[in-house]
Structures are given as structure tokens and as C-alpha cells.
Amino acid sequence: MYQALSHFLFTDKEELFQNVLTQVAEQFSRAFKINELKTEVTNRLAMLEKRVELEGMKVVEIEKCRNDIKKLRVEMASRNNSTFLEDTKKLTPRRDVPSYPKYMLSQQTIDALKKPAFDIWLWEANEYHLSKETVEALRFPTFDSWQWEPNEMLSCLEHMYHDLGLVKDFNINPITLKRWLLCIHDNYRNNPFHNFRHCFCVTQMMYSMICLCSLQEKFTQVDILILMTAAVCHDLDHPGFNNTYQINARTELAVRYNDISPLENHHCAVAFQIFSQPDCNIFSNFDPEAFKQIRQGTITLILATDMARHGEILDSFKQKVDNFDYTDEEHVTCLKMVLIKCCDISNEVRPMEVAEPWVDCLLEEYFMQV
Numbered sequence: 001m002y003q004a005l006s007h008f009l010f011t012d013k014e015e016l017f018q019n020v021l022t023q024v025a026e027q028f029s030r031a032f033k034i035n036e037l038k039t040e041v042t043n044r045l046a047m048l049e050k051r052v053e054l055e056g057m058k059v060v061e062i063e064k065c066r067n068d069i070k071k072l073r074v075e076m077a078s079r080n081n082s083t084f085l086e087d088t089k090k091l092t093p094r095r096d097v098p099s100y101p102k103y104m105l106s107q108q109t110i111d112a113l114k115k116p117a118f119d120i121w122l123w124e125a126n127e128y129h130l131s132k133e134t135v136e137a138l139r140f141p142t143f144d145s146w147q148w149e150p151n152e153m154l155s156c157l158e159h160m161y162h163d164l165g166l167v168k169d170f171n172i173n174p175i176t177l178k179r180w181l182l183c184i185h186d187n188y189r190n191n192p193f194h195n196f197r198h199c200f201c202v203t204q205m206m207y208s209m210i211c212l213c214s215l216q217e218k219f220t221q222v223d224i225l226i227l228m229t230a231a232v233c234h235d236l237d238h239p240g241f242n243n244t245y246q247i248n249a250r251t252e253l254a255v256r257y258n259d260i261s262p263l264e265n266h267h268c269a270v271a272f273q274i275f276s277q278p279d280c281n282i283f284s285n286f287d288p289e290a291f292k293q294i295r296q297g298t299i300t301l302i303l304a305t306d307m308a309r310h311g312e313i314l315d316s317f318k319q320k321v322d323n324f325d326y327t328d329e330e331h332v333t334c335l336k337m338v339l340i341k342c343c344d345i346s347n348e349v350r351p352m353e354v355a356e357p358w359v360d361c362l363l364e365e366y367f368m369q370v
């Protein structure tokens, strides 16, 4: 009996002891967990502080760039004549419609609208036209792209292909042209800078150079088609992060193209993926040899937009420019490369109120890389 009791008591004590031990162990582990938690929170806080600091630096740097630009402008104004000052006065952002009508309804539509029998299903066929003022304005570098919506810019691009005689000379299906342009629009991303409006501006500058410099007298229509098409496609599916970022971050694009112009190679590849869809292939009437020529020419021009190759391309051009020969294919290709490069960075030659908003867009996109 005593033995049984003592055994019971012993077991009871042992159990109690075990319980206390477990509790102490739990307390310890909680204490450690709290410590772990504390360390984690401290680490996270430190990370957040670092991020806030970095973001702050970004803002400071953007502000610094803006101030530098302002200073530069004041300095230029003081050196230049008063016309520059007049330009800067007009700098307040003015995002309204042009002073001239953008479109005109065809006479057929105007007449049809007056009748109760107006058939809305046919309306698109009667269509509206860009006004003659728009058509004229499009030929100059002063054109203000900020006043135009994406669908309107598409109509303008379409007009350029018709106006340059490309649709007629190459027997391009006008509906395919519309579909191709729409597909181009869908394949530009909404980046602050490298977006569809940038594509439009570069192409419109190319168009105005062709018109103002009478390039159609010097170049073949194939060259004109290559110049325009390369401009339209030159930044397709731009992800908003530059080549340096792609290479340093070892992105999929950098790996795919072995660090050699990853973005420009990608723009080309997307362009020709689009052409591989029969609905969007404006070159479907071309024989294989002509297509090969257009493809090669377009690729050469898009790849030339990589600023890493700026020095090389410019040096090659300088060597040719004194004895320039329009019959020499190498000379012509080099000039086309310089032309697309000029158009790509042509915002600064536009009127101040058109050029200015692009600076903010560029800075915004640039600081995304940090």
C-alpha cells in the first residue's frame, strides 16, 4: 500500500515536474519567438527606411534635373534673342484641341444626315476625312501630338502611308493597313515615355522630313517604305526598362539576345511577329525577294536606334558625308540610319510647349530603373 502510494506520489511529482518543465520551455520558446519577431520587425523597418531614403533621393534627383533644365533654359534665353523668351512665355501646359478643325465629314455624309433614311450601318463607309488643315499641319515638325487621341493618331499614320503613295505603289490592302496600325497601337505599352505617342511622334517627324527635304526625289519608294515602317515599329513592346537595366538584371531579353541590343532586337522580333499574321501583313502582295529587302532594311534601321551604337554610326556617316553618293547602297543605308536616329530624339527640335512635357515623361521612366 505504502509502495503503491509512494509510486503514485512519485509519478505525480514527476508529472508536475514535467509540466513545469514544459511550461518553462514554452515560455522560453515564446521569449525567443518574440526576439525573432523583434529582429524581423527591426530588419523590415531598416529595409523600409532604406526604401524611403532611396525614394526620397529619387525625388531629390528628379527635382535637381528639373532645376538644371530650368537654369539651362534661362541661360539659353539670356544668350539668345528675344524670340526664345517669347517661346518660354507660352510654356503653360495647353492640352486642348488645335485651332483648326481636325476632321471633315464628306459631302455625301452631310447630305445623307439630312434625310430620315440615313443608314447608320453605312455611315462608316461614307467616312470622315482629316481636314485639309490637319493634312497640312502633319507635314511640319511643329505638329502638336498632345492634342490628338490614339485613334486620331492612327488615322494620321494611315494618311501618311496613303499620301506618300505607298499604298498605291505597293498595292497595300487599305483594310490591312488599318488593322496593322491598330495592332501596332496594341503592342505599345503604357510607359511614361516609350509609348504609342512616342511612336507617332517619331513617325510624324520622319514624314515631315520626307516632305520638307523632298526625300522622295532622292530615295526609292522601297527606301521610303522602310523608313516609315521602321519608325512605326522602332519601340514595339518596350518594357520601360533600358538596355543597361536589362543586362545588369540579367532579364529574359538580355539572356535571349546575349546582351547585344536586347531591346532593339525585341522591337524587331515583335514587328515581324505582327507581320506574320496574315490579317496584319501589309506586305502580303510582295514577292519573297521584295519582302526580304524590306525585312532586312527595317531590321537594320531599328537596330540602329540603340544609343550604344551612336558613336559607331556617326563616325561611319562622317566618313561618307563629304562624298555622299545616292547610288551607293552603303551610303544610302547609313543616311537612313542617321535619319531614324534623328527622328527618335527629335522632341527637342519641336516647339517648346510640345517638347517640354516629354522631359518629365523621360525623367519619370528613367527613374523607374533605379
Ligand SMILES: [Zn+2]
Residues within 6 Å of the ligand: 198, 202, 234, 235, 305, 344
Ligand atoms: Zn524611340
